[in-house]
Amino acid sequence: MSRLAEFRKLEQQLAAQLAELESMKSDSGLKKEMEFESKLRALLGEYGYSLKNVINLLDPLAGRRAPAAQSQSSTRKPRQVKVYKNPNSGEVVETKGGNHKTLKEWKAKYGADTVESWLTK
Template identity: 40%
Template structure:
């Protein structure tokens, strides 16, 4: 790149940055931040503190807060978002055999379905296991 082209590019960049600066100067949020900074510096000078002292105080408070958080017990893990499938108990009236199955893919229940039919086997379902133990049959 020639020196003239480099000069023109820098001139253009300077012009765009000056226009951005003009917009930023009238920003009310910037005005509030500048006012806060000047008041903070006046307050620091009045009490003969430096910004380093203030930051070290806040850092010490943050560190003690983090230590207190570290000493608290960890929260319990969240329970699973899904409900486990409950067992269904089938009692074959012909043989008296009882089978606990969560679905009809159980080998015994499947053989009964092939032998007696699905609707009849479903009529043998005696109870759902709500509390995890086999019902009195």
């Protein structure tokens, strides 16, 4: 793509974003949200509170709860160690996943099915 074509493409994207920004500025819902935020921040400043203070007031257990993503990952069972032994060289590879360098080399050289037949555990 030529520099001129790239420039024109970026110029069009900018014009589209500016048009979207102008349409958002006239949105009454957005205006109400912005007004609410500014009043809330002014009120917080007036009383010397931060957003964390307000959250702790409204929901004292919020900071002590584990995030949903962490609680799900802790329920996943750990991967089992797999042991592959190359019958040609006698070399042994222990891995929990398939992203092992030597294992990848073996699969490229001998084929995945052959290497999987070398699985001992």
